[in-house]
Amino acid sequence: MSESCEKLVESAKKGDVEAFDKLVFLHQDQVYALAYRILGNAEDSADVQQETFIHAWRNLRKFRQEAQFSTWLHRISVNLCLSMRRRKGYMSQESLVEELHIQSATLNPAACHERAEALAALRRVLAGMPTHYRVLLVLRDMEERSFREIAEVLGCSVASARTRLCKARNMLRARMRPYIMEEDR
Amino acid sequence: MKRECKRIADEIWECARAGQEPPVEVQKHVADCPGCAQAASEAGKVLELMREASRVGAFADCRPAVVARISGGRARSRAVWAYACASAVLVGLLVGVFYIQHSRPVPKAAREAAGQTVTLPVEGPMADLKGSSEPSEMVQKHEDAGARRIPPKRVERTTANRIRPVKKTTPIQARELPEPEPALEKGAPATAVAVTWTLSESEPDDSYVSIYTDTETGERTICRVERSADSVNIYLESKPTGEKPPAEGV
Numbered sequence: 001m002s003e004s005c006e007k008l009v010e011s012a013k014k015g016d017v018e019a020f021d022k023l024v025f026l027h028q029d030q031v032y033a034l035a036y037r038i039l040g041n042a043e044d045s046a047d048v049q050q051e052t053f054i055h056a057w058r059n060l061r062k063f064r065q066e067a068q069f070s071t072w073l074h075r076i077s078v079n080l081c082l083s084m085r086r087r088k089g090y091m092s093q094e095s096l097v098e099e100l101h102i103q104s105a106t107l108n109p110a111a112c113h114e115r116a117e118a119l120a121a122l123r124r125v126l127a128g129m130p131t132h133y134r135v136l137l138v139l140r141d142m143e144e145r146s147f148r149e150i151a152e153v154l155g156c157s158v159a160s161a162r163t164r165l166c167k168a169r170n171m172l173r174a175r176m177r178p179y180i181m182e183e184d185r
Numbered sequence: 186m187k188r189e190c191k192r193i194a195d196e197i198w199e200c201a202r203a204g205q206e207p208p209v210e211v212q213k214h215v216a217d218c219p220g221c222a223q224a225a226s227e228a229g230k231v232l233e234l235m236r237e238a239s240r241v242g243a244f245a246d247c248r249p250a251v252v253a254r255i256s257g258g259r260a261r262s263r264a265v266w267a268y269a270c271a272s273a274v275l276v277g278l279l280v281g282v283f284y285i286q287h288s289r290p291v292p293k294a295a296r297e298a299a300g301q302t303v304t305l306p307v308e309g310p311m312a313d314l315k316g317s318s319e320p321s322e323m324v325q326k327h328e329d330a331g332a333r334r335i336p337p338k339r340v341e342r343t344t345a346n347r348i349r350p351v352k353k354t355t356p357i358q359a360r361e362l363p364e365p366e367p368a369l370e371k372g373a374p375a376t377a378v379a380v381t382w383t384l385s386e387s388e389p390d391d392s393y394v395s396i397y398t399d400t401e402t403g404e405r406t407i408c409r410v411e412r413s414a415d416s417v418n419i420y421l422e423s424k425p426t427g428e429k430p431p432a433e434g435v
Contacts, residue, residue: 017255024248032240046244053251122234141202141232142239153192166195173194173227179229 009069013060020060024053027070031077037138038081040123048084054079065154075153082131121179125172133168140165189214201225201232348387 003177011019031052035045056063057078063072072138092120124133132154139145151158191213200207207215207225215221397406402425409420 017252019246020255021252024251028247029244032247033239033242036241036244037239042242042244046247048246049244050250050254053247054254057251057255099399118234119238122231122238126238141235144202167192169198169228171192172195173224173231176231176234177227180227181364 005069006065009060009063009065012057013063014148020053022056023069027073028053030070033071034074034138034143035079035081037078038078038135040127044084044088047078048077049082055080057088071149075155078135078153082135085131118179121170122176124176125179129168129171130174132164136161136165136168137172141169188217190221190224193218193221194228195219197225198228198232201229 005023008019008023008026009103012023028049032049033043035048035052035062035090039045039048052073056073059076063069126137135154139150140147146152147158147161151161154161156164187216193211197207197215198209200211206212215225226316392409392411394407394409397408398404399406404425406421406423409422411420
């Protein structure tokens with residue numbers, strides 16, 4: 001944890017709202033991105049982002065600064081995402097238009113459409129995977145976290161995180177095979 | 186998939202994620218194993234898609250909402266505490282007023298009227314069985330206004346009439362009892378006695394029950410007289426208040 005962040009956490013623990021506001025400013029983009037990658041829905045991700053900081057404020061005294069503040073925040077965020085997924089039981093789908101918009105600058109319309117379909121398929125496959133597999137894939141392959149950090153966020157051992165990630169990757173590859181083959185043709 | 190192939194597939198994925206070339210041994214394995222070659226190709230494509238999918242759009246700054254909720258929460262918790270304290274004080278006051286109203290001293294006349302008792306000397310079979318001619322203080326309750334006294338001269342003692350020993354019973358509530366009377370300590374105190382004698386023709390055919398309570402010991406005595414065509418059965422039962430009788434007679 002950086003020195004300034006540590007000081008801010010100390011001040012926030014004493015009830016300094018301004019210090020906590022600065023912490024929110026420093027971490028809100030990461031928290032939102034993580035929530036969005038797990039949930040795939042902007043509105044729910046914004047809810048989780050806000051709830052994460054409210055939970056953090058309420059439980060700040062329990063934070064013993066053994067781990068990084070960001071890791072602790074991500075742990076809260078992941079737990080909130082998991083409960084939201086359980087509660088809503090949805091498979092969120094972003095509009096294909098958004099994907100087309102992302103790729104329109106680099107690809108021709110046909111390629112752009114295929115790409116958007118493949119992305120939508122990936123989202124569907126990820127949404128249909130067991131939640132703990134999806135979280136692992138997001139943390140490692142999208143957010144590029146270290147195994148140690150992943151283990152801290154998920155509250156498991158590094159070895160367990162490695163093993164589960166390997167299984168998750170195999171499952172993702174197998175489920176994506178039809179769409180990738182289609183893309184090749 | 187073989188175990189070695191699983192390890193290789195994972196290694197290929199990790200290298201593709203990091204944008205590195207796989208080690209030479211892995212490359213050799215991939216060249217020889219069509220399954221791993223396919224896995225490597227798939228991993229690259231899936232990772233590419235995942236990178237695209239990981240792009241996150243713009244989001245609103247959540248700081249104002251978070252700060253507002255935190256501040257609101259503080260104010261709310263202060264209000265909750267204030268309400269809780271006010272409610273506690275109000276409840277305390279109500280309880281106090283209720284207690285004061287219901288604990289006013291009872292007027293003397295009412296107390297005397299409520300505790301009125303009649304002290305009677307014990308006569309008849311009970312006096313004889315206790316072995317003392319002096320009457321003890323017994324309080325007759327108004328449970329049976331029509332109770333009749335039995336003349337002592339009519340009692341005939343038989344072997345069945347003898348005093349039976351008291352069975353020791355476990356008290357329901359541990360409380361200190363007054364010392365027993367010396368007369369009762371000599372033999373076993375009477376707890377249940379049955380007396381039978383022949384009924385003359387002139388005696389009226391009648392049955393009744395009377396209950397006595399000893400104010401000193403708290404002992405309760407039930408006297409049940411049952412008259413049949415040719416005999417009278419008297420059943421005396423003595424027990425502490427609220428307990429079952431330790432013994433029964435016929």
